[in-house]
Amino acid sequence: MKLRSVPVTFSLIITLMLGAVSLPSQAGWFDWLFPPSTYTKTKYPIVLIGGFLAFDDILGIEYFYRIPDELRADGATVIPVNLSAFNGSEERGLQLVERLEELARIYNVPKFNIVGHSGGATTARYAASIDSRYIASITSVHGGHKGLSIADWVSDVSNTLESSGSIGTSTRNLLADLFNFIGNAVEFLSGNSPEDFPQDAMAMLEDYTTAKSLAFNRDVPAGVPTSACGEGSYVVNGIRYYSWGGTSVFTNALDPLDYFFAISSQFYSEANDGLVGRCSSHLGKVIRDNYAMNHVDAMNHIFGLHGIFTTDPITLYRQQANRLKQAGL
Numbered sequence: 001m002k003l004r005s006v007p008v009t010f011s012l013i014i015t016l017m018l019g020a021v022s023l024p025s026q027a028g029w030f031d032w033l034f035p036p037s038t039y040t041k042t043k044y045p046i047v048l049i050g051g052f053l054a055f056d057d058i059l060g061i062e063y064f065y066r067i068p069d070e071l072r073a074d075g076a077t078v079i080p081v082n083l084s085a086f087n088g089s090e091e092r093g094l095q096l097v098e099r100l101e102e103l104a105r106i107y108n109v110p111k112f113n114i115v116g117h118s119g120g121a122t123t124a125r126y127a128a129s130i131d132s133r134y135i136a137s138i139t140s141v142h143g144g145h146k147g148l149s150i151a152d153w154v155s156d157v158s159n160t161l162e163s164s165g166s167i168g169t170s171t172r173n174l175l176a177d178l179f180n181f182i183g184n185a186v187e188f189l190s191g192n193s194p195e196d197f198p199q200d201a202m203a204m205l206e207d208y209t210t211a212k213s214l215a216f217n218r219d220v221p222a223g224v225p226t227s228a229c230g231e232g233s234y235v236v237n238g239i240r241y242y243s244w245g246g247t248s249v250f251t252n253a254l255d256p257l258d259y260f261f262a263i264s265s266q267f268y269s270e271a272n273d274g275l276v277g278r279c280s281s282h283l284g285k286v287i288r289d290n291y292a293m294n295h296v297d298a299m300n301h302i303f304g305l306h307g308i309f310t311t312d313p314i315t316l317y318r319q320q321a322n323r324l325k326q327a328g329l
Contacts, residue, residue, distance in 0.1 A: 040321035041075025043329055044111045044136045047103070048080045049096065050299070051118025051143075052204065053183070055190040056080040064117070065300040070314045076321050079103060079112075082192050083123065085183035088203035089216065092119070093126030095197070100127070100134040111136040113324050115317070117299050118142055118276070119204065121243070121283065122216070129220045132237050136329045138223065139320055140243035140283040142298040144276040145217065145224055147210030149267045155209045158202070176202050229279035231286050240327065241284020244316060246293035247271035251307040261294045273298070287323075291316070 050056075050063040057080065062068060068078040081099050083092045100112060113136050114124040121143025128135050144151075161172040179201035184194040206212050217224045223232040223241030232241060249265045249272070250258045261274025271278045275295040282289060292310040296302065300313040 037074040038325075039074040040071045040318055040325070042077075042113055042321055042324045044113050044324075045077035045079055045103075045107055045109060046071060046321060046324075047100070047112045047114050048078065049083065049114060049116040049120030049123055051116070051120045051123075053085050053186060054083055054120065055085060055186050055192075056082040058186070058189045063299060063301075064317075065304055067300055067314055067317050071317060071321055074318070074321075077107070079107075082187075082190060082197070083120075084197040084199055085186040086179055086199045086201040086204050087183075087197075088200060088207045089119065089122040089126045091198070091200065091203065092123040093130065096123055096127040097131045097134075100131075104134050110134070113137045113139070113329055115139045115141060115320070116143060118144065118295065119208070121145070122207070125220050125222065125283075126216075128222065128237075128239055132239055135239050137240040137242065137324060137327075138284070139324075140241075140281065141316075142245050142273055142276050142281055142293075142295055143243065143283060144208055144280045145213065145283050146277075146280040147213035148208045148275055148280070149210075149269070149272075149277065150264050150275060151205055151208035152210055153267055155205060158205070223284040225282050229282065231282060232284045234285045240329065242287060242320065242323070243281055243283035243285070243289075244287040244291065244320075245276060245278060245281025245289045246273040246291040246295075246298060247278050247289070248292040248297075248307065248310070249274045249294050251292065251294055251297055251310065252305045255296075255302050255305040257296050257302060258294065261296075287320070 048064050048068065055063050057063065062080065064080060068080055071078045083095045111134055116124045121140035122145065124138045128138060158172050162169050180199040183199035183201065187194045187197050222236035225232045234240060249261045252258060265272055265274050268277055273293060273295045278289050292307050293313060297306040297313055306313060
């Protein structure tokens with residue numbers, strides 16, 4: 001009897017294997033047992049916008065390093081958008097509005113969830129102020145909404161050079177031309193025409209001085225806290241506003257930018273991420289403002305280097321996508 005049971009058992013195994021193979025191949029053999037995750041599957045696509053020196057990707061290296069694919073893996077539609085690497089919020093905002101109109105036709109969707117890092121957040125705010133039709137939400141990641149202390153210092157130096165005579169003016173213009181050249185090079189390397197994305201490094205610098213930021217907030221107040229370090233309105237004109245920020249500067253000795261942030265952080269009187277102060281990062285609903293991350297950790301660069309025992313930046317984007325999903329966005 002034992003000998004006869006062997007063929008029966010073997011036949012049963014073969015039958016189960018053939019049954020598995022016969023399942024829909026496009027779904028994978030075992031997807032019926034383990035359905036794909038929809039943790040990040042938002043109603044509207046997620047549009048990612050960079051800030052200073054922004055690009056979508058250069059030679060396959062993304063501005064938001066590994067973040068788009070990680071969001072897509074759990075159901076999100078993610079669209080990194082290129083804008084001028086160096087320019088003011090208004091010019092970049094106009095570019096964004098044009099791009100959203102185009103994307104709405106391509107993807108056949110009515111709205112988008114905008115996630116803007118650094119200057120990408122103020123860019124999105126301006127775009128929403130002139131044309132809110134395509135925007136469901138704006139999430140600010142380490143955005144400087146009340147100015148940057150280092151921008152004030154650089155602006156003062158720049159103005160001093162300009163007022164010191166022809167040599168100072170020439171030096172200021174030379175530096176501006178250098179940064180504009182770098183911006184054009186970034187556009188070229190990312191496969192975009194520099195003519196389509198004009199550069200104005202001085203306009204970007206001035207936009208993040210305290211004085212210009214406060215004037216911008218008077219004109220574009222949606223989501224901006226009215227108190228020194230509070231929260232702003234969560235929903236304005238149907239658009240939801242969120243933000244998070246960080247207060248660590250030197251997070252990984254292998255990251256060369258950490259050494260720069262260790263110096264730049266000295267220009268601030270409050271906790272900061274190396275470029276943006278803790279309270280300046282507030283917009284709408286503040287998810288958290290003191291993550292152990294610096295300004296570039298927030299976009300998962302350089303190449304994913306961040307504090308060993310700190311939150312993985314990718315996790316924050318995944319959590320935000322799920323938060324947007326739960327909000328019906």
